[in-house]
Amino acid sequence: MSAPYSPVAYRRGVLTILDQTCLPGEVRLVELTTLEQVEEAVRSLRVRGAPLIGVAAAYGVCLAMGAATNKAEAYVRGMEAVERLRRTRPTAVNLFWALDRMSLSLQHIQKEDWFVVAEADARAIHGETLRQDAALVEQGLPLLAAGARVITHCNTGPLATGGLGTALGVLIGAHGRLGGLHVYADETRPRWQGAHLTTWELAQHGVPHTLICDNMAAVLMRQGGIHSVWVGADRIAANGDTANKIGTYGLAVAARHHGVPFYVVAPTSTLDLKLDSGAGIPIEERDPREVAAPEGHVIAPAGTAAWNPAFDVTPGPLISAIVTEKGVFRGPDYRLREGTG
Amino acid sequence: MSAPYSPVAYRRGVLTILDQTCLPGEVRLVELTTLEQVEEAVRSLRVRGAPLIGVAAAYGVCLAMGAATNKAEAYVRGMEAVERLRRTRPTAVNLFWALDRMSLSLQHIQKEDWFVVAEADARAIHGETLRQDAALVEQGLPLLAAGARVITHCNTGPLATGGLGTALGVLIGAHGRLGGLHVYADETRPRWQGAHLTTWELAQHGVPHTLICDNMAAVLMRQGGIHSVWVGADRIAANGDTANKIGTYGLAVAARHHGVPFYVVAPTSTLDLKLDSGAGIPIEERDPREVAAPEGHVIAPAGTAAWNPAFDVTPGPLISAIVTEKGVFRGPDYRLREGTG
Numbered sequence: 001m002s003a004p005y006s007p008v009a010y011r012r013g014v015l016t017i018l019d020q021t022c023l024p025g026e027v028r029l030v031e032l033t034t035l036e037q038v039e040e041a042v043r044s045l046r047v048r049g050a051p052l053i054g055v056a057a058a059y060g061v062c063l064a065m066g067a068a069t070n071k072a073e074a075y076v077r078g079m080e081a082v083e084r085l086r087r088t089r090p091t092a093v094n095l096f097w098a099l100d101r102m103s104l105s106l107q108h109i110q111k112e113d114w115f116v117v118a119e120a121d122a123r124a125i126h127g128e129t130l131r132q133d134a135a136l137v138e139q140g141l142p143l144l145a146a147g148a149r150v151i152t153h154c155n156t157g158p159l160a161t162g163g164l165g166t167a168l169g170v171l172i173g174a175h176g177r178l179g180g181l182h183v184y185a186d187e188t189r190p191r192w193q194g195a196h197l198t199t200w201e202l203a204q205h206g207v208p209h210t211l212i213c214d215n216m217a218a219v220l221m222r223q224g225g226i227h228s229v230w231v232g233a234d235r236i237a238a239n240g241d242t243a244n245k246i247g248t249y250g251l252a253v254a255a256r257h258h259g260v261p262f263y264v265v266a267p268t269s270t271l272d273l274k275l276d277s278g279a280g281i282p283i284e285e286r287d288p289r290e291v292a293a294p295e296g297h298v299i300a301p302a303g304t305a306a307w308n309p310a311f312d313v314t315p316g317p318l319i320s321a322i323v324t325e326k327g328v329f330r331g332p333d334y335r336l337r338e339g340t341g
Numbered sequence: 342m343s344a345p346y347s348p349v350a351y352r353r354g355v356l357t358i359l360d361q362t363c364l365p366g367e368v369r370l371v372e373l374t375t376l377e378q379v380e381e382a383v384r385s386l387r388v389r390g391a392p393l394i395g396v397a398a399a400y401g402v403c404l405a406m407g408a409a410t411n412k413a414e415a416y417v418r419g420m421e422a423v424e425r426l427r428r429t430r431p432t433a434v435n436l437f438w439a440l441d442r443m444s445l446s447l448q449h450i451q452k453e454d455w456f457v458v459a460e461a462d463a464r465a466i467h468g469e470t471l472r473q474d475a476a477l478v479e480q481g482l483p484l485l486a487a488g489a490r491v492i493t494h495c496n497t498g499p500l501a502t503g504g505l506g507t508a509l510g511v512l513i514g515a516h517g518r519l520g521g522l523h524v525y526a527d528e529t530r531p532r533w534q535g536a537h538l539t540t541w542e543l544a545q546h547g548v549p550h551t552l553i554c555d556n557m558a559a560v561l562m563r564q565g566g567i568h569s570v571w572v573g574a575d576r577i578a579a580n581g582d583t584a585n586k587i588g589t590y591g592l593a594v595a596a597r598h599h600g601v602p603f604y605v606v607a608p609t610s611t612l613d614l615k616l617d618s619g620a621g622i623p624i625e626e627r628d629p630r631e632v633a634a635p636e637g638h639v640i641a642p643a644g645t646a647a648w649n650p651a652f653d654v655t656p657g658p659l660i661s662a663i664v665t666e667k668g669v670f671r672g673p674d675y676r677l678r679e680g681t682g
Contacts, residue, residue: 026643120363184648187640189530189554195633195640203642211647213530214556215588219653223591237663247556249563250595257594290534291554292529297638299528299536301365301544306552307525312560 003337004204007046007159008056010122015059019046020159024200035081040058042088042095045191050130050234050270051159054098055192057085058122061102062115071114078092078106078118080247091243091311092234094119100127126162132267133163135325140170140230143321143328147180151217154188154245155197155230156265167230168198169264170323176209183209185228186217190290190308198240213248218254228320229255233266240316240334241278242266249312252319261320270323271336278313286310343546348500349388349397350461354407356400360387361500365541370545376405376422378437383429383436386532390501391575391611392470395439397461398426402443403456411668414453419447419459431623432584432652433575438610439466467503473608474504476666481511481571483607484662488521489568492558495529495586496538497606498574508571508606509539511664516548524550525567527558529586531649555588562599569661570596574607581657581675582619583607590653593660602661612677619654627651 005027008279009016015032021044022028030046030209032038038060041047047056064081068074082099089095105121144150150171157168166170175181185204188194195211202209212220220226228252235243242248255262273280288306292299317332329336346368346612350357350614356373362385371387373379379401382388388397405422409415417534423440430436448461485491498509506513516522523541536552541572543550553561560597561567570592576584583589583605596603617624629647658673670677 025639048373051365107638173350187555189528192640195645199641202647209646211633211641211645213587214554215527215530215591216648216650216653218586218591218594218652220648222653226401246554246560249555250559253598254591254594257598259400290550295638297636299533300365300540300552304536304540304552305550307557307561309557309560312557312563 005158006164007052007163007269008059010059013063013064014282015056017041017047017056018159020048020197021046033063035084035185037059038063039084041089047154048198050092050094050232051161051166051267053092054094054269055126055129055162057095057103057168058098058125059139060085062118062122065115065118071109072294074114075106079103079309089284093272094269101125112138116166127147129161130163130265131163132325133165133169136166136265136323137164137170137326139175139328140263141174141177143263143323144170144174144178145227146178148174149184149187149225150227151181151184151220151251153186153194153231153248153251155193155201157198157201159197159201160232166232167263168201171230173206173207175205177183181207181279183207183283184212184220186247186251187214188208188247189214190294192294193245217251221254221258221260223270225259227259228263230263230265233264233270234311235281236264236266236271236336237275237281237321239277239279240331241312241320242285242312242314242316242320243278243281243327246309246312252314256318262318263321263323264319265323266282268311268326273336273338278315281313284310344651346499346507347394347503349400349503351400353460354404356404358382358397359500361389361538361565362387364537367552367563371383374648376401376425379404380425380429383426390496391433391435391573392429392502392507392573392608394433395610396467396470398436399439399443399466401426403460403463406456406459412450416447416450420444430625432625434613435610442466450681460516468504469607471504473666474502474510474542475504476607477507477515477608477664478505478511480517480666480669481604481664482515482567484604484664485511485519486514487519490523491524492525492527492561492570492592493539494535494572494589494592495528496534496542497523498542500538501573507573507608508604509542511606512571513546513548516546520540525549525553525561526550527553527555527588527592529553530589534586557596558592562595562601567601569602569604571604571606574605574611576622577605577607577612577663578616578619578622578676579614579677580618580670581660581663581677583655583657584619584622584624584652585655587650587653590655593655597659600650602626602657604662604664606664607661609667614677614679619656622654623649626638644660
């Protein structure tokens with residue numbers, strides 16, 4: 001069941017990433033050895049997916065510390081890395097969760113073993129992601145059925161987490177365990193993560209699938225036969241409001257209109273229980289050229305203004321259930337609390 | 342108010358088209374002199390927009406007849422052209438409306454003036470489009486307000502009709518007469534008519550606008566301030582069910598969810614009153630490469646299956662009003678009849 005590829009791999013002082021901006025054309029492995037390279041990789045989406053950027057950031061702190069020659073310097077470099085990595089992307093809370101953990105780890109480093117401890121903590125974050133993903137599959141599986149036709153948005157497979165994936169992990173697991181699944185993959189404009197990454201992952205795992213434009217999902221639901229919709233999350237507030245890739249909200253509205261169950265799959269590190277609702281979630285706005293000239297292919301007249309929010313917020317009541325590694329929480333009213341979810 | 346460009350212009354034996362597949366990069370005029378060239382131009386979307394393909398087809402019949410040396414041969418060539426042009430695109434009914442008129446015209450050609458009459462009838466179809474579009478603006482204007490922020494899908498401006506346009510014609514007219522309009526243009530995957538053509542037309546007419554991906558429209562409505570949504574139509578059944586560019590249906594569902602008025606603008610030549618409902622409208626499925634490799638830019642792994650319906654059907658009850666040149670018909674229950682609509 002594990003993925004035949006890994007989006008990140010760490011050995012002392014070197015973080016090897018699968019450059020996701022090169023997929024599906026090329027499986028390019030890139031070795032990152034400095035904090036600056038990790039920052040660039042996260043900003044430019046070479047490494048992406050809410051859980052995975054948390055993992056990559058933890059290793060990024062280690063790379064920064066590796067340049068130090070003593071504990072005091074390592075502490076300063078580590079804390080600087082935590083602060084700089086916080087500024088790479090604003091929406092996915094897993095990044096802050098991982099950096100908070102590395103920051104806590106830095107408070108407790110001992111004189112001789114500082115690097116060993118930091119690396120161990122980063123590996124622990126990575127390992128937790130792997131275990132959480134496996135638990136997500138078990139939690140999500142009962143919501144599916146053999147032969148289900150499902151829709152998914154963006155990419156939430158192994159590439160997005162460093163483990164088995166979240167929503168797509170459940171679908172890949174269901175293919176193996178229940179059989180007969182057919183996945184409709186939204187292309188996911190503007191960055192095409194669905195077309196580039198989800199179709200590639202589904203092919204790697206032998207899951208039958210069809211690529212659609214985002215604007216085809218509603219009529220697909222209308223024509224019937226769609227069992228459910230599966231998406232990941234970048235941040236979930238205590239009331240279940242969920243920030244996820246732009247387009248998720250429209251998909252949830254269409255699912256509700258057609259009575260199709262809409263499932264969010266995310267580890268509990270995606271919960272931000274300090275926030276009562278999604279109104280407090282900062283939404284990253286990216287370069288409008290991603291809309292007007294995707295991957296350099298100019299589609300609009302020079303000077304055309306474009307809007308490019310990277311995420312939107314889906315209100316909790318539109319979500320049928322939130323699947324976490326600790327359990328499945330059912331809507332429409334969510335009261336997610338520390339420990340329970 | 343008239344457009345500073347024309348998508349088709351006819352003079353004896355030559356149909357000059359503005360090749361819409363070259364926009365927005367280049368305003369390329371192409372001279373068509375044969376039936377085969379017109380067929381190719383319609384199929385490949387060099388000439389597109391439901392009303393305009395009707396106009397182009399009428400002139401296409403004239404081009405076919407122009408190769409004849411006598412009335413009998415002209416009749417045969419004309420009828421053959423009618424049948425061949427019917428097979429170019431299946432969904433927009435304006436094409437069949439125009440070809441039916443040309444066919445009727447052919448039944449009545451006289452011995453000497455056959456070419457004059459055919460050309461006059463084609464010009465009459467074109468002229469009617471111009472007058473209908475002007476009437477559409479007058480009918481639609483009362484539904485707008487100064488300063489309105491609106492969303493539109495695909496392209497329904499002068500490029501789509503050869504006149505002032507349908508939905509976009511109303512918006513351009515409202516900009517001139519009411520002022521302060523801001524138009525959000527859906528990019529309209531897979532062929533990007535919104536990004537390529539609508540933004541270009543809005544710029545030509547000086548209307549403030551912003552390009553968005555199709556999957557951003559729902560959250561734009563949620564954030565508030567969207568006055569209404571405006572689209573054209575390729576075929577409207579007697580109960581108001583409306584076939585239009587893929588993505589229209591999802592937009593209508595989102596508009597309903599947010600209580601945003603959803604307007605369809607089309608000349609009565611778009612009505613197909615033989616059809617009780619949209620269930621009978623044939624939906625063109627185009628090459629899946631338009632989805633997986635838009636304009637040659639490959640976005641998915643080789644061999645990825647893709648679905649590419651060119652249109653979807655929006656049920657009448659989701660449409661707030663259908664604006665025709667003869668009047669505004671209000672939903673949710675439409676009973677469109679000959680003469681009234």
